[in-house]
Amino acid sequence: MATLEEEFTLSTGVLGAGPEGFLGVEQTDKADQFLVTDSGRTVVLYKVSDQKPLGSWSVKQGQSITCPAVCNFQTGEYIMVHDHKVLRIWNNDDVNVDKVFKATLSAEVHRIHSVQRTEPLVLFRGGAARGLEALLVEPQQNIESVIPDEEVIVWSEVFMLFKQPVLIFITENHGHYYAYVRLCKSHSLSKYTLLLEKEEKSVKPNFTARVDGKFISLVSLSSDGCIYETLIPIYSSDTEQNQRLVRALMLKSVVSGGVRNGVALTILDQDHIAVLGPPLSASKECLSIWNIKFQTLQTSKELPQGTSGQLWYHGEVLFMLHGKSLTVIPYKCEESSLAGALGKLKHTQESGTHSVPHFVNWETCSGYELGSSGAEQSRTLRRKKVETNLQPEVPGFKQLLSIIKKDSEKHIEVELRKFLAKSTPAFHTIIGDLVAGLVGRCKAEPSFYPRNCLTQLIQTHVLSYSLCPDLMEIALEHTDVQMLQLCLQQFPDIPESTTCACLKLFLSDSTQDEKKEMEEQIEIVQNGFGPEDGNCSEDSQQLNDKPADTAHEPGSFPVTSCPVAPKRAALLNAVLHSAYSEPFLLPHLKDIPAKHVTLFLQYLYFLYLKCTGSATMTLPGVNPPTVSQIMDWICLLLDANFTVLLMIPEAKRLLLILYNFVKSQISIYSELNKIAVSFRELQRLNREKSSRGLYSIEVLELF
Template sequence: MASLEEEFTLSTGVLGSGPEGFLGVEQTDKADQFLVTDSGRTVVLYKASDQKPLGSWSVKQGQTVTCPAVCNFQTGEYIVVHDHKVLRIWNNEDVNLDKVFKATLSAEVHRIHSVQRTEPLVLFRRGAVRGLEALLTEPQQNIEAVIPDEEVIKWSEFFMVFKQPVLIFITEKHGNYFAYVQLCKSHGLSKYTLLLGEEEKSIKQNFTARVDGKFISLVSLSSDGCAYETLIPLYSNDTENNQRLGRALMLKAVVSGGARNGTAITMLDQDHVAVLGPPLPASKECLSIWNIKFQTLQTSKELPQGTSGQLWYHGEALFMLHGKCLTVIPYKCEVSSLAGALGKLKHTQESGTPSMPHFVNWEACSGYEPEPHSAEQSRTLRKKNTEINLQPEVPGSKQLLSIIKKGSEKHIEVELRKFLAKSTPDFHTVIGDIVAGLLERCKTEPSFYPRNCLVQLIQTRVLSYSLCPGLMEIALEHTDVQMLQLCLQQFPDIPESTTCACLKLFLSDTIQDEKKEMEEQTEIVQNGFSPEDSSCSKDSQQLNKKPGDEAKETVSFPVTACPVAPKRAALLNAVLHSAYSETFLLPHLKDIPAKHITLFLQYLYFLYLKCSGNATMTLPGVSPPTLSQIMDWICLLLDANFTVILMIPEAKRLLLNLYKFVKSQISVYSELNKIEVSFRELQKLSQDKSSRGLYSIEVLQLF
């Protein structure tokens, strides 16, 4: 859902005196501060939260500001253009614009664009683009004409796409509209012809845009009151360099078809647009937010004093001229979903919880092209048809797969990091293809093992065993216990044979300095557990006695000491948490050597003592196993290997202790069962209506 919050006024009548109202509202390097530019002479710096101006600057009488003031995010300075060619730069300490830095340019400026992480760009009226630094070095440099005569720039926007500055501007000539896409680093310029209806060529168009993958999604508010979308490729290899681009209906009847003034549209995010204008003929103007995915009206607010048809948004606030006041309306847009669009979204995800998709969008797979029945489906289909001819600067999945085949591990790791940084959550199958490409090369080149890349892919939390069945096999071959632990923690569909293979490796793998680490951890492990105070004190004393065949025994298992080091314990805990079916697991447990089964049983026995004794302790691993998991695995191991374990001298004491604990547990459960039966009898007596009103004495023998 989307909502509009309580509005507040930023200025009252001081600005907006020019013939065109405001020229612009621009963000500064401070999140809560904005530059408001009048089309007359004044620029004011506002702090929105305080609703007051922090500074005001005006050009001299007779001069006119012709370009919205912007902030240079690299220096914190402000930039404005007056009288089309005179550029001024100043900061908060400056008082008089006439005394600040001045540069007279050789051509007229349309406007200056500034976004974070790059220098401002100057767009000239004839379509040429210059970086601010290069322009200040030589202000009188020759500025070429990019667009033909009589072609006029109507709208422009600046984006950062994978660290590449991209400028798009729309021009008009004799009712025909054209789009230019300027890649500033590579100096590539593409021109497109926008196909509009014949009846709309004489109507003023309202444009807004956002970057959508490899496209610029250009949205226009047309004279029929509908919003249309045109997908413009960011990268084009068309030799004609003047492609004709059609449009698709995005939203129907968002404003009155007869409205000629006071309308505007702006993209808030990938699923929401804000629209300014009267919804019906002869109705008052409104500000509304629409969900473009589900084509539903989310919220609206009536504006009885009218507007100038100008709408800006920064952060989570919309700016507009309402009457003679610059009004700010905060808004909220939740993640788009069907429940939210219908107003039935009840569950809000807790902050800090990672958002994970629960299904794969199979329509996003290559080779599937649904028949378009709506604007959303048409847009998806046009994207797929256009992507074939695109050459993006940051490699997509196909380019990354080609790098995987021949690139070095370091190169692959760098490119994979770039790819994951720009990918959307709905990329399950793409990640599966990348893992498959890495594993295929691992099989053909035994020396190739891109461990860091595989860990990055596992940590995307979209993989499963069925999506990359060879991943754990490769990790087992390289004895990569950390990666196997990560897979056990995140894959929900690991076969029992693979789980047992991991267990076998964890029990046999030699961890460096394990004995030393165990000795250092002894006091921590024993904290909160006193054998003398427990019911198993006799068992503990018996374990510490030396039998006659003690010299033959190779392993000693004191009850209160963990038999494995914390590193190995964390690995074993991952196995305890894994899902399994007893029928399929038991045959594979029989293949584990007896001494390893004994070690695992001893560790489970140690955990059982701690859990059953309610001791205060911290078990190794991401999350400690439960008592139920511990008991289940003890039963599984004994069922699969009881005869073998019975023949091992080192396991006799362990079996004896397990027997005594099981016997004591049976005794406890037996007594609990008697109490349960007694309470049932009491419940029956209380429900016996025939005994009501009668005096009786009954004796119940509980034990």
Template sequence: MVFKHPVLIFITEKDGNYFAYVQTFNSCNLSKYTLLSGQKEKSVMQSFTASVDRKFISLKSLNSDGGIYETLIPTYPSDPDRNKMVVKSLLLKAVVSGNARNGVAVSILDQNHIAVLGTPLPASKECLSIWNIRFQTLQASKQLPQGTSGQLWYYAENLFMLHGKFLTVIPYKCEVSSLAGALGKLKHTQDPGAHTVPHFVNWDTSHGCGLGSQNSEQSRRILRTRKVEVSVQPEVLTSKQLLSAIKNDSEKHIEVELRKFLAIKRTSDFHTIIEDIVTGLLGRCKIEPSFYPRNCLMQVIQTCVLSYSLCPELVEVALEKADVQMLQLCLQQFPDIPESVTCACLKIFLSIGDDSLQETDINTESVCNYSDTVQDEKMEEQIIQNGFNPEEDNCNNCDKELNEKSQDTAEETTSCPVTPKRAALLNAILHSAYSEIFLLPHLKDIPAQHLMLFLQYLYFLYLKCSQNATMTLPGIHPPTLNQIMDWICLLLDANFTVVVMIPEAKRLLINLYKFVKSQISVYSELNKIEVSFRELQKLNQEKNNRELYSIEVLELF
């Protein structure tokens, strides 16, 4: 609840990418956020919980790598209709076993404490753990030998969970978060009149747990107290304080304070402040080689107020670190990236190994499902799509050997030559702006094997475009046919001598030639039809308008 209005938060997953949706019912706004992982390793989200205050939604998730991640989402976004990207940061590492698949859950107790349900070690039993996320210490732990169902709730200072066949209630009150309390050095005093509460509660006689009518007033007092605590706004640093923190504080502290700062309402000098923040972060990177705040830099890029001309060092650092996730984000957000930098990004995208890409969190929205083949079914009757027949030989001078292997060529084009993550990176290159005269010299330095891989991917996209009448690809912001054709021409113009000398490129060049020739034939016939319709339109205009009825038969051969 925010200002007594309900807020609904739900998460979806598609192709390994996670999206958070925030629905506010007072304004009926639905905001979408792409959850980017700040870690290189890709993990599956198994459980999540959220707490809401006046400015932020703190989304905490338990992933398959056993870590707890936090994402700060503004309660009232500046642009609700736009799909925004937010970065997940690691709060706690390896709180549960990475092999655990069932019985895991996470619940927020207060601003500094969370409860985690799961197995801490691969061979251990399920356990309920209370963690202090401020000091990253384990506060309490309880084994659950009868197992759980992976459901955990916290209400009125009581933890509720299913343990075996029973609903177990464990009272737990969070202490004030301090270093002494986190290290267990506080002296605990117990009231002589206090009594121990059983873990398995009898609902008929459970007055001692705050569930009966005798303690209803106390429960209301607890609820009022918790509401007051939730409504307290977190302290947000000013721009000067944030710049000072960037020079001295830890990377984790800078990341948290930067997220809070970016979530508040923007002022008139927001562009200047963001430029100063980037300058401060990159300046410290040069002084301290071990300091690389990639999460902070990605948050700043997503503000959409930067450009390459304002911070060229940012892309240089990403190129130096071979950070393909940040390079993809820069290509999507910066409208003025020079052609030399675009080509440098292309070389990294083509040369990076598949193993490294598998561990990197990359936005693959522009890549559709390429599992469908170019020829889905072998029809008895031959179908020509957009005037192109892959089995038809339009090149009279082709070698007989290549003609005999035409079916092998069709089979090679049925699957995408690159992985979806590499395809998403290459699509970012296709969408980038360029000037041909400045780009061509830099394309000549691409190695031959990488050049062939890019050409094969472009040819594959061309075949996918030819499958439907609209000549477009499915997906969100996919490459257009003009972009695909332009890049094929650019690569061939810059490296035609090299491509001709590569034996593997011979079949690809012949296929491109046949495809272009068939398209020229199609456009020629379409041009004839267009001229015929124009002549018919002129004849219609010359007819006598007094005619009331007429029948016309039009035959096109």
């Protein structure tokens, strides 16, 4: 998913935005500082986190800046061109631009491009390009013209590819557009003809691009409101000059067709694109982020004061001219996946479960509270001292630690039960130290494994993975699946690698006569699993009951019985409830054997059919997984193992079935997203209602 955060305005009192906005916003060698060039005479250095300018430089009256100022990442100096041919270089210590380094060039400059790991590149209006250092050695050197006189450069960009700068620029000649690609080190230049629709020749398209392997992916926003992609080869053969490139539709109808102004776009990453312009059935501009991979609208923000049709992005920050002010909008884009496109929900705490504290209040532990006065602190200390004299807060803690180090497992279990019964420990660290002592002895003595003691400590509900990171590692070594299940249920901060290790163990932990257990529902007591384990018996027993309205679907797997035994179903459900972050989980899911992935997908598909067969959209049992959790894990497994699954004959039929219902889910979520945008528009209209009218008719059009 993608989100737009709260916007803020930079101080623009020293800037003068013309009718077409600013000349540009460029990154400096400091991550939080940007150069903003207005359409007149001024360049301002902003620190975005402070929302204020750090410096301002202006050319003399009668002069004008003709291309955006940039930063030389190799030296930290600033560079700009005024009056098309005059080059200026300065730094933060300079106050008067008229007194800084000056070089008059022999040809007019279109733009200066500066990217990291290389020197700035100067692009001239005739299509020639020079490195800054070579240009400064001889400013009046002859600059050749590589494009016809009738062609005008309308857009350009520089990328780094294998430590070599690659320059691309687009030219226009009477409604015809051409793309030029220059490899700066080899000085090779390739020309391509861009095939656009006839009706676009009177409308200036918007361009953005990114490097995609051996191609430059040129993306354009056309007059019909659609986004198209053209793949331009970086390394071209000499067999054919001026090749004609055909474009392909990327996104359909993202803005209203025929819009002339206030439209722009920029690629944020390989799966997301930001679009500036009025959406369908709307007149005001909006900033929206679209998922290219799944063609879904992720988020949008209305801009009631209008824009100049300019959009810049650097890092995770978007810049635009909103009204007369330079507006900054931070954004976040998660790695694109099926789960993200479906609208993955945050895991919320289920009602009736014990609240697990996430943090330790160290001020409270030490007897001090933030913001309390000296008298209050003194009273607190005196009160705790009296309570300690009457009854120790943690009696026998040091003695218990010494017992853990040397006594037998049975003796430790007895003393630990007494300790927990006689006191109510208030600190997470006390229980954490006890677990650390037990786990440390487990590592030192492989034959020592006090699982009952560890279970008692986990069930105090005060532990987390960060307090005892080695506990689950020991449980994995001993194949203690019940211990792992308890940890998955209790710990809020388990790393994705450990969660995936538990999943691999659960999928490979085959018990004897599992098939017989599935058919006869025999209760097996193994590793602590028994009738008292509600997740293992009640949930799975109800799961295996045949639903009244579910039978065999054509070409589908039977859903009358669960594809795994009740014990394994309970273990897998614990994994489904665990918290995770997709970018960290996906690499570990690729290590699961293909046959186990297929089995897990069959189980998830079974859960999905059981869940959708119920009007309440929930599964039976004490703590069943939700539809969102089931769909998320299906998508995660497909994202991580799709290529491998294609090679397995028994998985092909399952993939076809999953493809159909995932496609339907994407369509549903896409429509719901559109409805949500419409409802936000309705709420805005309700707030803007005027009380002057006595009667009105309003028509709300949902798109």
